[in-house]
Amino acid sequence: MIRQLEEHGDHRAARIVASLPTGRDDVLDPHAVDRLLVGVHTELQRLSEELRIGERLVHLLGPLLAAVRAAATPARPLRLVDVGCGLGYLIRWLAATHALGPDVELIGVDLDAALVGEAARLARAEGLHCRFVHGNAFDLPEAATVYVSTGVLHHFRGPALAEFFRAQASSPALAFCHYDIAATRLAPVGAWAFHRARMRHPLGRHDGVVSALRAHSDEALLRAAAAPGIRPLLYEPRGMSNPFCTTLRPVLGIRPHLEAPLRRALGRASRRLVGPEQLAEVVR
Amino acid sequence: MTPAAPLVTLGLVDAAFSGFRAYAGRDARIRKRAAIVRSALRGLAVGAVLLLAPAVTAGTVLLTADDPALAYAALAAGGAGYLRPLAVYATTVVLSLAAYFVLPFRVSTLAMVVGLGPLTLLRPLAIVAACLGALLNGGGFTSLLVGSVAGGAVLCVEPIVHRRWYASVVH
Numbered sequence: 001m002i003r004q005l006e007e008h009g010d011h012r013a014a015r016i017v018a019s020l021p022t023g024r025d026d027v028l029d030p031h032a033v034d035r036l037l038v039g040v041h042t043e044l045q046r047l048s049e050e051l052r053i054g055e056r057l058v059h060l061l062g063p064l065l066a067a068v069r070a071a072a073t074p075a076r077p078l079r080l081v082d083v084g085c086g087l088g089y090l091i092r093w094l095a096a097t098h099a100l101g102p103d104v105e106l107i108g109v110d111l112d113a114a115l116v117g118e119a120a121r122l123a124r125a126e127g128l129h130c131r132f133v134h135g136n137a138f139d140l141p142e143a144a145t146v147y148v149s150t151g152v153l154h155h156f157r158g159p160a161l162a163e164f165f166r167a168q169a170s171s172p173a174l175a176f177c178h179y180d181i182a183a184t185r186l187a188p189v190g191a192w193a194f195h196r197a198r199m200r201h202p203l204g205r206h207d208g209v210v211s212a213l214r215a216h217s218d219e220a221l222l223r224a225a226a227a228p229g230i231r232p233l234l235y236e237p238r239g240m241s242n243p244f245c246t247t248l249r250p251v252l253g254i255r256p257h258l259e260a261p262l263r264r265a266l267g268r269a270s271r272r273l274v275g276p277e278q279l280a281e282v283v284r
Numbered sequence: 285m286t287p288a289a290p291l292v293t294l295g296l297v298d299a300a301f302s303g304f305r306a307y308a309g310r311d312a313r314i315r316k317r318a319a320i321v322r323s324a325l326r327g328l329a330v331g332a333v334l335l336l337a338p339a340v341t342a343g344t345v346l347l348t349a350d351d352p353a354l355a356y357a358a359l360a361a362g363g364a365g366y367l368r369p370l371a372v373y374a375t376t377v378v379l380s381l382a383a384y385f386v387l388p389f390r391v392s393t394l395a396m397v398v399g400l401g402p403l404t405l406l407r408p409l410a411i412v413a414a415c416l417g418a419l420l421n422g423g424g425f426t427s428l429l430v431g432s433v434a435g436g437a438v439l440c441v442e443p444i445v446h447r448r449w450y451a452s453v454v455h
C-alpha cells in the first residue's frame with residue numbers, strides 16, 4: 001500500500017500509512033485502523049458543526065420536501081438516506097432537531113462498518129430516532145424518497161460519478177441532493193488553513209487538502225447528474241456565491257415535475273438554483 | 285490603572301476557550317452543552333494555575349529590583365504595550381464570534397473560515413506581537429521576560445487539557 005501511494009507521488013500519505021501500527025506480515029492492525037477512522041471522523045464532525053452543515057442542508061431540503069409533499073401523494077413516511085454518512089452527524093442532527101418534520105424517516109448508509117457501528121451507538125446513546133446501515137453507494141441497500149450526501153462525491157472518479165447518480169435516478173427516488181466541496185481556486189488553501197486549525201491527526205489534515213484538490217467542478221457535476229428521468233440542477237454555483245460563504249454546495253437531481261414546486265417553495269432563493277443551460281451564462 | 289487586571293482577565297478567558305478547543309473534535313454526540321462547559325472550566329482551572337508563572341516572575345522581578353518603583357513602572361509600561369495587540373486580537377475574536385452566532389449560516393461560515401479558524405492559527409503570532417508591544421512601550425527586558433512566560437503559559441493550556449482529559453474520543 002505504501003509503495004502504491006509512493007508511486008502515485010503522494011509521499012505524505014505514504015508517511016502517514018507507514019506510521020500506523022501493523023500486525024504480523026506487515027498488515028495494518030484492523031482495530032487500530034478502525035479507531036483511527038472513528039477518531040478522524042469525530043474531528044471531521046467538528047467541521048460540519050462549525051460550518052453549520054445541518055442548517056445549510058435544511059435550507060434547501062425543507063423546500064425540496066415541501067415540493068415533494070405538494071406535488072403528489074408520495075408513499076409515507078418520506079425517507080431520507082444519507083449516503084457515505086460516516087459517523088452520521090447529519091442524520092443524527094436532523095433526528096435531534098426534528099428539522100424536517102415527523103413524516104421523514106432518517107437513515108444513514110456507509111461503506112465502513114466501524115463508522116456505521118459507531119454512528120448507531122451514538123444515536124442509541126442519545127435516544128435518537130434514526131438508523132444506520134452498512135452498504136455501498138453503488139448498490140444501495142435502502143430505498144429512499146431523497147438521497148443526500150455531504151463530502152462524498154469527490155471520492156468518485158471518472159465514470160463512477162455518473163454511475164452513482166444513475167443508480168439513484170433508476171430507483172424510485174424522487175430526488176437526490178449531494179453536497180461537496182465547491183471547486184474554487186481558494187478551496188485547497190482554505191482547506192489547508194481550516195484543517196490545520198481544527199484537526200489534529202495528520203490523516204485528517206492531509207485528506208482535507210487532497211479532497212479540495214479533487215473536488216468536481218460545477219460543470220462536471222451537472223454533466224454527470226444528467227441521468228434519464230432527472231432534471232440536473234446546481235445550487236449556488238461558482239460566480240453566484242462568495243467562496244468564503246459557500247464551502248460546500250450541492251448538485252441536485254429531481255424528477256422534472258418537481259422543479260416548479262421546488263422553485264415556488266424556495267422563493268427568492270430559487271435564483272441560486274441553475275440548470276446546465278443557465279450555468280453557461282453564470283460562468284460567462 | 286495597572287494593566288494587570290485586563291491582562292489576567294484576558295488570560296483566563298483565553299484559557300476557557302483553550303479548554304474548549306482541547307475538547308472540540310473529540311465528542312461526536314449532538315447534545316453536549318454540559319461537556320462543553322466542563323471543558324471550558326478545565327481550561328480555566330489549568331490556565332489559573334499556569335498564569336501563576338508570570339505572576340511569580342513579575343513578583344520576583346519587583347522583589348529583587350534595586351529600585352522597586354522603577355521596576356514597577358517598567359512592568360506597567362510593558363504591560364500596557366503588551367495589552368494593545370492582544371486587545372486588537374480579542375476584539376477581532378469577539379466580533380467574529382458574534383457574527384458566527386448571530387448571523388445566518390452563510391455569513392457565519394464566512395466568520396468561521398476567514399475569522400475564527402485563522403485566528404486560532406495566529407495565536408502564537410499575537411503573543412509575539414504582544415511581546416514586541418511591551419518592548420516598544422518601554423517595558424524593557426523584565427517586561428519581555430514576564431510577557432514571554434505569560435505567552436508560553438497561555439499557549440500551553442490547550443495541549444495540557446487535551447492530553448490530560450481528551451487524548452482519545454469521549455464516550
Ligand SMILES: C[S@@+](CC[C@H](N)C(=O)[O-])C[C@H]1O[C@@H](n2cnc3c(N)ncnc32)[C@H](O)[C@@H]1O
Pocket residue numbers: 044045048083084085086087088089109110111112115135136137138149150151152155
Ligand atoms: C469524507 S467522508 C464524509 C463523511 C460524512 N458524510 C461527513 O460529511 O462528515 C466520506 C465517507 O464516504 C464513505 N464512502 C466512500 N465510498 C463509499 C461507497 N462506495 N459507499 C458508501 N460509502 C462510501 C466513506 O466511508 C466515508 O465515511
